Amino acid sequence: MILSGRVLAADGRTPAADIVVYAHHTNALGLYADGSDETEWSRRHGRLRGWVRTDSEGHYRFETIKPAPYPSRALPAHVHLFIGEPGRRPYYIDDVVFDGEFGVDRDYRARQELRGGSGIVTLRRDPVSGWIAQRDIRLEVHPASR
């Protein structure tokens, strides 16, 4: 699965360069860890994790696999995203979830926090990449510094 998009400033228009996007998600069985020797980060976030930095036009892109829901089916399949803006504490935004799939229903939509904009994406099939998921991200409004 390719997960990509643009990071935009809080105005929703201006491309945001040099923003770190960190992603982690379950494997195709809905599990984070893979049972191998685990580092602290692997134990907490699983094996499938990584970060990228946006280019001058705010683009980011991950090449990964499509996650599955937890075996408990407690949540839809999801990709956790965190944003690192220069000089600010990292913060989470709404998970990426897949429209029309298990758990992405009316209740889920009503509960969205809309941090970074909606995380509900429409998957497209691509003969080369498999799944394509596009999610644009709007940065948080920060209180004016004094």
Ligand SMILES: [Fe+2]
């Ligand atoms: Fe999770």
